[in-house]
Amino acid sequence: MKTVICSLILMLFGQQGVAQSDTAWAEKTPSIGAIENIPHGLQSKTQLEHLRTIGEALFTAQFTEKDGAGRPMATQAIIPTKPRRALRQTFARTSGLDANACSSCHNQPFDGGAGDFVANVFLSEGFNNHDFDTTDPEFSNERGTNHLFGSGLIELLAREMTVDLVSQRTRALSNARDTGSAVRVALITKDISFGHITATPDGMVDLSELDGVDTDLVIRPFSQKGVMTSLRQFTVNASNHHHGMQASERFGVRWTGEQDFDEDGYENEFSPADVSALVAWQASLPAPxxxxxxxxxxxxxxxxxxxxxxxxxxxxxxxxALPLNSLHFYDPGPVDAAGTLNQHDVAKPAIYDLSQLDWVKSLERNEQGQVMVxxxxxxxxxxxxxxxxxxxxxxxxxxxxxxxxxxxxxxxxxxxxxxxxxxxxxxxxxxxxxxxxxxxxxxxxxxxxxxxxxxxxxxxxxxxxxxxxxxx
CATH class of the missing domain: 1.10.760.10 (Cytochrome c-like domain)
Known part of the structure; x- marks a missing residue:
């Protein structure tokens, strides 16, 4: 299947991303650079399927050093960080690299799925303990691989819930200012309680009663700790951690001041357009x-x-099930932090209308017409x-x-x-x-x-x- 997809991309796009003078061209991944520019605006069903084809090819591609895989002078940390010394080996089950392809771990029962114990990953907070060569829990947390099916709907739910919670905080502050008294409100979205906040007339907010959400009220639905905001952030993090494929939107000159931050001889290993294709495929995976x-x-x-x-x-x-108002998936999204593109970084984000996908039509709707996820x-x-x-x-x-x-x-x-x-x-x-x-x-x-x-x-x-x- 991977060979068919890669052959299709070569026919559609030529050999973009392949150095014609490189006699080892066959060891490069043709899906990288298959689209030059980040998509923008509402995508037709044909355009979305086009992106999904490229995204699937990237997800199942086995990245090589000819693509820029490896990071001799960068760690697996989520922020660009140099190691204390150049990596002695390319692959390591502890701090990575630990996989050739995304599908090396996400494959159960299909590509995009979960992973068995053998596919567990090791991660630290990423600020201090990034140079370790042991599986001892004193140095890292060991985690299983989650599946990605239905993840576009998950992110859409999180975005709507974030808007609800932030709006409740804004109203509380306005009421406190108007009344001159402290206002305590329950934070509830989609019938789920996230505790209380108390707003005071001076514009301060007491957050001590929050429950199950960060103090910025952003719902972060991905990872087993709920610390990843979006599929885009997850993709940028994981491509560096597991493959040493560095997205220019975080590791490029704009943020690091270096064209080749990991010093492996390859620049712009993952362009914003490559990341967008991966996001489009993941966001449109069918719901279980x-x-x-x-x-x-x-x-x-x-x-x-x-x-x-x-x-x-x-x-x-x-x-x-939780109710979802809109099936329009915006990429980049609205609330990602620096190091991952968000809507403020582009002139116009892409919009993927998930209602165009056949599997979405089977989802139930409530009396208000909301999709029940x-x-x-x-x-x-x-x-x-x-x-x-x-x-x-x-x-x-x-x-x-x-x-x-x-x-x-x-x-x-x-x-x-x-x-x-x-x-x-x-x-x-x-x-x-x-x-x-x-x-x-x-x-x-x-x-x-x-x-x-x-x-x-x-x-x-x-x-x-x-x-x-x-x-x-």
């Missing part, structure tokens, strides 16, 4: 579905299990361990100042296709990962543990129907 088993007994058990899942309080965090999550961080149950508290580093025992609610859609489980991929059964819950999930976990074996089995039967089903 609820699979219908052919076995009648399984069907009956799963239906009852869904009821138990709700009765035990699991849906208080793993919300069955069946994510089984809430895009909120929760404390997930307690003194009685610390199985999920095995990280020693906080990430972006998020507590070590706090994690983003895992979206369960696709769960039946992406074993093993847990943020470290070290639970082999659904029963085990449910029993590992503590903290905010303690009461639901207790209900599960105290239930008859038949009811527990029915919940597992239900969870195993949440699958990634892509025929093509």
């Amino acid at each position: 579905t609820v699979w219908q088993p052919s076995d009648g007994a399984w069907q009956d058990a799963a239906q009852i299990g869904a009821e138990h899942f709700d009765d035990f309080g699991c849906t208080s965090c793993h919300r069955t 069946p994510l089984f999550g809430d895009l909120k961080r929760h404390k997930i361990t307690d003194p009685e149950n610390e199985l999920l508290g095995n990280e020693l580093f906080s990430q972006r100042f998020v507590g070590r025992d706090i994690f983003m609610t895992a979206e369960l859609w696709g769960l039946g296709s992406t074993a093993p489980y847990g943020h470290r991929n070290d639970f082999t059964t659904l029963d085990a990962i449910i029993r590992a819950h503590g903290g905010s999930a303690k009461s639901s976990k207790d209900s599960y543990e105290n239930a008859p074996e038949k009811q527990r089995s029915e919940i597992v039967a239900f969870l195993k129907t949440l699958r990634i089903e892509v025929a093509e």
Whole structure:
């Protein structure tokens, strides 16, 4: 499949990005540089499919040193950082490089999916501990690979929720100024509570009662700690960390003052247009579905299990679905920080109308016409361990100042296709990962543990129907 895609791109675009004088041209990835300029404006279905073809080719491409893979004088840190010494080896399972292709880890059950334990990655906060050669948790956090299916809908939900929360803060400040008194408001968006804020007439905001969101009120829906704002940020981070393919929007001369920050002899390894193609493909991956088993007994058990899942309080965090107002995906997005392009950095962002995609038409809508995104999550961080149950508290580093025992609610859609489980991929059964819950999930976990074996089995039967089903 990769050969077919790359051949198609060569026919469509010629050998852009391939040095004609290089006798080793066949070892370069033809999909890099297949489009020269970042897309802008509303994209037709044909234009979107065109971008998706290139994005898929980039996602499955095996990057080589002829493309600029490798970073001898740059670390895996999310901000451009020089190592204390040049890297002695190209590949390292600890701090990377650790993969030739994005699909080396994201492949279960299809390209764009999750990864088994063998595909775990090691990451630190990226500011101090970027030169390490051990898997000891004292130096890094070990994480499993999440799937990307439905991720465009996830980002759209996060953007709408961010707008809601920021608007509530703005109104609170306005009311406090008008009334001359402190105003305490509940932050609620899409029926999910993120605590309270108190605005005062002098323009100050007390943020001490926030719950599950950063102080800037930006919902960051990606990564198991909920610290990545967008698919674009994730792509720029991961391409440097895992492949040593450096996006010019962060590692180029504008931010680092150097044309070749990692000093590997290659400039502009990933252009903004390359990143845009990768984002377009990821954002348009189909949402996982609820699979219908052919076995009648399984069907009956799963239906009852869904009821138990709700009765035990699991849906208080793993919300069955959240409403989405708009299917227009803007790239670059509105709230990314410096080092990742956002809407303020371009004259006009690209707009991908996801409603043009066939799989979107199967999603349910509520009475208000909103798309119901069946994510089984809430895009909120929760404390997930307690003194009685610390199985999920095995990280020693906080990430972006998020507590070590706090994690983003895992979206369960696709769960039946992406074993093993847990943020470290070290639970082999659904029963085990449910029993590992503590903290905010303690009461639901207790209900599960105290239930008859038949009811527990029915919940597992239900969870195993949440699958990634892509025929093509």
